[in-house]
Amino acid sequence: xxxxxxxxxxxxxxxxxxxPVPAAPPRRALASGSALLAAALLTGLLLRTTxxxxxQGADERWAVxxxxxxxxxxTAFATVLDRLGGPIGLILPLMLIxxxxxxxxxxxxxxxxxxxxxxxxxxVLPLKQFVDRPRPPHPWVLVNxxxxxxxxxxxxxxxxxxxxVVLCPPRARRWWxxxxxxxxxxxxxxxxxxxxxxxxxxxxxxxxxxxxxxxxWRAFAPLLRTEAERTADGSLWL
Numbered sequence: 001x002x003x004x005x006x007x008x009x010x011x012x013x014x015x016x017x018x019x020p021v022p023a024a025p026p027r028r029a030l031a032s033g034s035a036l037l038a039a040a041l042l043t044g045l046l047l048r049t050t051x052x053x054x055x056q057g058a059d060e061r062w063a064v065x066x067x068x069x070x071x072x073x074x075t076a077f078a079t080v081l082d083r084l085g086g087p088i089g090l091i092l093p094l095m096l097i098x099x100x101x102x103x104x105x106x107x108x109x110x111x112x113x114x115x116x117x118x119x120x121x122x123x124v125l126p127l128k129q130f131v132d133r134p135r136p137p138h139p140w141v142l143v144n145x146x147x148x149x150x151x152x153x154x155x156x157x158x159x160x161x162x163x164x165v166v167l168c169p170p171r172a173r174r175w176w177x178x179x180x181x182x183x184x185x186x187x188x189x190x191x192x193x194x195x196x197x198x199x200x201x202x203x204x205x206x207x208x209x210x211x212x213x214x215x216x217w218r219a220f221a222p223l224l225r226t227e228a229e230r231t232a233d234g235s236l237w238l
Contacts, residue, residue: 012191013106017027018095020169020228021167021168021169021171021228021231022105022108022111022165022166022224022227022228023164023165023166023168023170023173023224024221024224024225024228025214025217025221026214026216029159029214029215029217029218030088030094030214030215030218031217032211032214033152033210033211033212033213033214033217033218034211034236035206035211036207036208036210036211036214037123037207037211037212037213037215038163038211039131039207040127040149040204040205040207040208040211041127041208043148043200043204044127044130044131044148044149047131047133047148048130048131048132050149054107055200057149058199058200059198059199059200061200062192062198062199063136063152063192063195063198065215066192066193066195067193069128070140072126074193075140075193075194077190078190078193079141079190079194080188081152081186081187081190082141082152082190082191082194085152085153085156085187085190085191086111086152089152089155089156089159090117092159093113093116093117093158093159093162094117094144095110096109096112096116096162096167097109097112097113098165100112101188105166105227105231106153107220107223107226107227108165108166108224108227110220110223111162111165111166111216111217111220111223111224112162114216114220115158115161115162115212115213115216115217116155116158116159116162119154119158119209119212119213119216120151120154120155120158123150123154123212124149124205124208125151125160126154127140127148127208128145128146128147128148128149128151129146131146131148132145132146133146133147133148133198134147134196134199135147135195136195136196136197136198137195138195138209139194139195139196140194140196141193141196143196147196147197147198147201148198148201148209149201149202149204149205149208150158150188150191150197150202150204150206151205152187152191152205153184153187153188153201153206153209154205154206154208154209155209156183156184156187157184157205157206157210157213158207158209158212158213160181160184161180161209161210161214161217162182162213163175163176163180164177164180165213165224166219166224168186187202188202188203188205190207197225202223222227
């Protein structure tokens, strides 16, 4: 009887069809993103049509709670976050886009550019002009017109989400969400501490940022899935 040594060798496990990065969108990304963005838009419409919305009292109480003293470490820290969330904050997504392109991950770079840069121009700036909400009295930093929604919180949320999608493997992503939530909360606190925006403005910025990222994540899913497969095959440049 012929000897068949190959029959005793266990088959080599197949390569997984997908690389864990970039991540696939959640199943209900379209519905969740639409709901979050709609909440921000409808609240803006309410502000546009009502002189004093039902949450203005809570905004004013929070503004009083943040205090009126500019001295101290809290104000210094809030000012640092203000600088980071301003024009300097564009450096981080631009660096991320450049790094992704260097490694051939142009599909992820497109997603980052759309969510972290283009969406700010297409969503935040028109909404600010449409709502035209006055800022809190006497802001401590230089601000432009239009308090609603918070562009800095919007940018913080979009940066956290795109980094999680295109850079973090599943295990690291869990810790990144915790860090990202702390960063977004700190940015929202800094905007109200500096009397640059109302509390509801920061909440709207977070809702709009998360909604836009989820919608674009779903829209870019085919490209990101292709990139994940090419990452596993070592053929990113194709």
